[in-house]
Amino acid sequence: MRMLTFASRNTKEILRDILTLIFGIAFPIVLLVLLSMINKSIPQGYGPDLFQIEKLTPGITVFGLSFLSLFSSMLIAKDRTTSFVLRLFTSPLKPSDFILGYTLPMIPMAIIQSVICYLAAMIFGLEFSANIFLAVAVNIPIALVFIALGLLFGTILSEKAVGGVCGALLTNLSAWFSNIWFDTAMVGGAFKKVADCLPFSHAVAAARAAAAGDYSAIMPDLWWVIGYAVVLLVAAIAVFSVKLKKH
């Protein structure tokens, strides 16, 4: 009960920030619309395959999810630097209430974000299919990777550093190594190897496979994502608990 109260406060705090709407919803949709319009104006067969709306949309939903790290880490870092957190620490909230309260609200946000993105894509030519529901479901473990990163960075970094690390660095890294905007195989070499080791390209591959109904192709990539999500969540919870005790 206490945890849900805290989670609801965190949801309000995030949703009432105009940056959430700009980066979480507007920016991915603008990219989706722009790229699919550009792609349409190129004669069939000549445009980059990646920018076909069927391939582009799952990728953009994953890109959108990368901003969840920014939202949650900003909130946590801000709470840590103001004395608001002192008030919470003197209250009967338990460490588990803190961790769940900071992470749980991000999951419905991830789902809503993905649904809006797919709806927007349908307006611009994506055909409806039941596989879209599957793709939204696949986005949940992907979101957990970003949520865990947000919890981790929000706990260890200052409010200022969080903007740089989660806002600039993480969103860019996850974009470069994702195969959303260009095929990492074209760069090849070490770049592709890094991309293959990080969860981002696997996330996009799993999301695309789900959206395309290529069921057997989902799990091999999704396991990578789930593995990262588990490890990062455990790490984030451990770091958070240690920091909480230190206070």
Added chain:
Amino acid sequence: MEAIRTENLVKKYKDKTAVKGLDLTVHQGELYALLGVNGAGKSTTIKMLSCLTQPTSGDAFVMGHSVVKEADQVKAIMNVSPQETAVAAKLSVRENLEFIARIYGCDKKQAREKTDQILEEFSMQEIEKSRAATLSGGWQRRLSIAMALITQPQVLFLDEPTLGLDVLARRELWSVIEKLKGKMTIILTTHYLEEAESLSDRIGIMAKGVLCAEGTAAELKAKAGCDDFEEAFIKLAEEVNSNIR
């Protein structure tokens, strides 16, 4: 039972001892002021009493519960208004108050009723829908104190409640605090002499982590042999300085 009793309470930071063996007793229903200059160890004392930080040694009892061994019980019966204003910036005044009531265990209806009541007591009905971030410093502080009171604590800690406020806002807060007197035990820290003198039942003067004198304002003046409270404060705090040196 005393509301607060500390036993040889010590807090050491890496290279600094902030509180040096404090023995403090506060009676139930009393408004006790911890008076001291910046760095005297007031906030550290409040942090130990409110279970925010563990004492290095010694113990303190809030309504008979040890802050070391029974933090959960202590947390349930006390509340704090921290030195810096502590409000959720993007929540409205009402939402802030209901939020605190609910994390202390009220259901929706109780939280709403308590909020209605405290909004009235603090004359904040007109701003109940305003986001906390848009309020002036004085009103934010007032909200911060209201958030500590909504849980009806048996013991209330006010750490520098009027720090950084202008004269008018300070006087308004004083009258708010005065109305609370007798309803609960209040420990207030301040470095404003007139604040301690005019609000409190008893005053403890802290300097360099030590409690150097204690009593009503009149008793302290008598002890120091001065008519003026400021003179008395300087004299009593100085004594510690020379003893420690």
